[in-house]
Amino acid sequence: xxxxNIGQNIFTQTMPVTLLGTKINDKPNFMTLAWVTRANANPPxxxxxxxxxxxxxxxxxxxxSFSINFPSEDMIxxxxxxxxxxxxxxxxxxxxxxxxxxxxxAPMIMECPVSIECRLFxxxxxxxxxxxIGEVVAAYTERKYLTDDNLDxxxxxxxxxxxxxxxxxxxxxxxxxxxxxxxxxKD
Amino acid sequence: xxxxNIGQNIFTQTMPVTLLGTKINDKPNFMTLAWVTRANANPPxxxxxxxxxxxxxxxxxxxxSFSINFPSEDMIxxxxxxxxxxxxxxxxxxxxxxxxxxxxxAPMIMECPVSIECRLFxxxxxxxxxxxIGEVVAAYTERKYLTDDNLDxxxxxxxxxxxxxxxxxxxxxxxxxxxxxxxxxKD
Numbered sequence: 001x002x003x004x005n006i007g008q009n010i011f012t013q014t015m016p017v018t019l020l021g022t023k024i025n026d027k028p029n030f031m032t033l034a035w036v037t038r039a040n041a042n043p044p045x046x047x048x049x050x051x052x053x054x055x056x057x058x059x060x061x062x063x064x065s066f067s068i069n070f071p072s073e074d075m076i077x078x079x080x081x082x083x084x085x086x087x088x089x090x091x092x093x094x095x096x097x098x099x100x101x102x103x104x105x106a107p108m109i110m111e112c113p114v115s116i117e118c119r120l121f122x123x124x125x126x127x128x129x130x131x132x133i134g135e136v137v138a139a140y141t142e143r144k145y146l147t148d149d150n151l152d153x154x155x156x157x158x159x160x161x162x163x164x165x166x167x168x169x170x171x172x173x174x175x176x177x178x179x180x181x182x183x184x185x186k187d
Numbered sequence: 188x189x190x191x192n193i194g195q196n197i198f199t200q201t202m203p204v205t206l207l208g209t210k211i212n213d214k215p216n217f218m219t220l221a222w223v224t225r226a227n228a229n230p231p232x233x234x235x236x237x238x239x240x241x242x243x244x245x246x247x248x249x250x251x252s253f254s255i256n257f258p259s260e261d262m263i264x265x266x267x268x269x270x271x272x273x274x275x276x277x278x279x280x281x282x283x284x285x286x287x288x289x290x291x292x293a294p295m296i297m298e299c300p301v302s303i304e305c306r307l308f309x310x311x312x313x314x315x316x317x318x319x320i321g322e323v324v325a326a327y328t329e330r331k332y333l334t335d336d337n338l339d340x341x342x343x344x345x346x347x348x349x350x351x352x353x354x355x356x357x358x359x360x361x362x363x364x365x366x367x368x369x370x371x372x373k374d
Contacts (some may be wrong), residue, residue, distance in 0.1 A: 003286060003297070003327040006338070008231045009325035010303050012224060013257045013338070013345045014203045014358060037199060037224040039236045040313040044195050046316060047234055049226045070200045075360050079371030099190060110190070116197050124311045126227040126320065131234060133313065139197035140190040151193070151200070153349045159201045159362055160347070162340045166366055171201060172359025175260050175346055179353055182267030 010166070017159035017168065019049060019082055019096075019106045021067035021115075022059025028107035031056040034161045035129075037069060044136040045121055049129045055087035060132050063105025064120040065098030068134075069112040072157045073170055075179040079159065080168075101138050113145045113156040196351070204346035204355065206269055206283075208254035208294045208302075209246025214280040215294035218243045219270030221348045222316075223255060230368035231323040232308055236316045247319050250292025251307040255321075256299040258359055259344045262354060266346065267355075288325050300332045300343040 015034035021106045022029050033056075035049035046068060050057045065176025078095055085092070087173040097110035101117045108115035125131075145155045153171055160169040201222035209216050220243075222236035233255060237244045247253045258266040265282055272279070284297035288304045295302035305321025312318075332342045340358055347356040 003302075003329060005288070006328055007324045008325060010231065010301070010323055012205075012233075013340065013343060014201065014347055015224070015353040016199045016201045018199075022280075035225045037234065037236060038222045039201070039234070039316060039318050041238055041315045042199065042241040043314065043324055045313055045316075046199075047224065047236070047290060049224060049228070049234070051228055054309060056234070064324045076363050077368055077372045080363070080365060080367070081372035082369070084369045101192070112201055114197070115190075118344055122311065124309065124318070124320070126232055126309075127230065128228045129226060129232075130316075131226050131311070131320075133311070133318075136197055138192045138195060142190060151291075151349075151353050152286055153200065153354070153356065156200060157202055160201055160358060161365055162338075163365075165337050165340075166364060168362040168365055168368070169340065170359035170362050171347060172357035175355040175357050176263050176267070178267060178350075179271060180267070181264055181355070182269070182271045185264045185268035 010164040015161040017079060017161050019069040019071055019079060019109060021058055021069055021082065022056045023063050023105045023107060024055055024059040024087055028098045029056060029059055029087040030082045030092050032079055039133055046118060046134050048132050050132060051129050057130055060120060065103040065105035066118055066134060067106040067108045068116045069109040070114040070158050071112050073159055075111060076159060076168060103137060113141060115140045198350040201244060202211055202348040204266060204348050206256040206258055206296060207243055208256055209243045210250050210292045210294060211242055211246040211274055215285045216243060216246055216274040217269045217279050226320060231320050232307060235319050237319060238316050244317055247307060252290040252292035253305055253321055254293040254295045255303045257345050258299050260346055262298060263346060263355060290324060295327065300328060301338065302327045311330040329368040
């Protein structure tokens with residue numbers, strides 16, 4: 001095996017495609033976001049990395065809240081559109097049906113199989129991006145996305161992003177059971 | 188559509204499966220990690236969320252560096268094993284062939300299609316987890332994983348994790364081109 005150095009602008013090899021919901025000037029706004037991870041076990045916290053050029057950055061700071069919505073594959077066109085146009089120039093408030101949980105500043109998307117409303121917990125200011133830490137207030141789905149009371153990824157049918165080739169992918173075949181298949185390992 | 192509240196312990200709907208490389212007492216250690224995201228555009232920074240109960244937390248603080256390695260599906264058993272056993276009790280230094288780039292404290296895995304070495308940039312201490320921010324020093328692959336000089340996700344064949352059902356998945360069918368398919372959207 002011969003390793004080659006491919007530089008510094010590298011990405012997580014698969015990224016979850018989400019729509020970040022914020023309120024800007026009292027209207028819902030949605031931005032395509034793939035730089036997101038669970039960040040803390042207890043309480044449940046998420047981290048979302050938003051470039052400060054985006055209007056969503058202002059929306060989160062203004063309302064101390066945001067939502068993370070997971071679109072399904074059949075929403076791919078609208079989802080990608082939200083990454084192409086800026087809330088500075090285009091009103092994105094009527095692309096989706098919007099609903100709210102507890103937080104007025106965290107509009108969520110009715111068409112998305114899973115939505116999470118977050119209260120701003122902390123901000124880590126990085127050179128170009130703000131890393132917003134949000135505490136989960138609640139998560140929402142519909143019964144049709146559950147199997148045995150658990151979210152079923154095949155029913156949700158979410159999108160995965162790869163960069164810098166800029167492709168969307170579906171979730172594929174089951175590969176194994178986590179915290180289980182490793183028990184077969186013999187060192 | 189009728190939304191139901193499914194509580195607070197929610198996860199990113201798909202998570203990239205990685206192996207976090209650290210050095211502990213001068214030996215390489217690897218921990219399965221799926222709470223990771225790119226965090227900053229320029230310079231390239233990653234955020235990894237590590238529960239403070241893990242030995243890897245100590246390893247990063249000790250050496251101010253870590254690596255992020257993306258295993259392929261054929262490494263699923265060893266990868267899952269690294270999430271089942273702790274570096275506190277088990278020496279995980281000989282599971283993989285190890286190589287180094289510039290940083291002595293960031294052991295990388297030869298068998299992984301993609302590895303990233305990171306210098307510690309900042310730490311955000313959250314209630315149970317440390318969110319380590321790492322600056323990319325370099326990323327490594329092999330020519331066989333490239334198509335037209337770009338990383339090819341189908342050749343890399345990485346693993347995706349879903350929680351709390353705890354399943355590993357493969358990347359599936361191509362769904363569309365990002366920053367492109369949305370141009371077809373008519374509001």
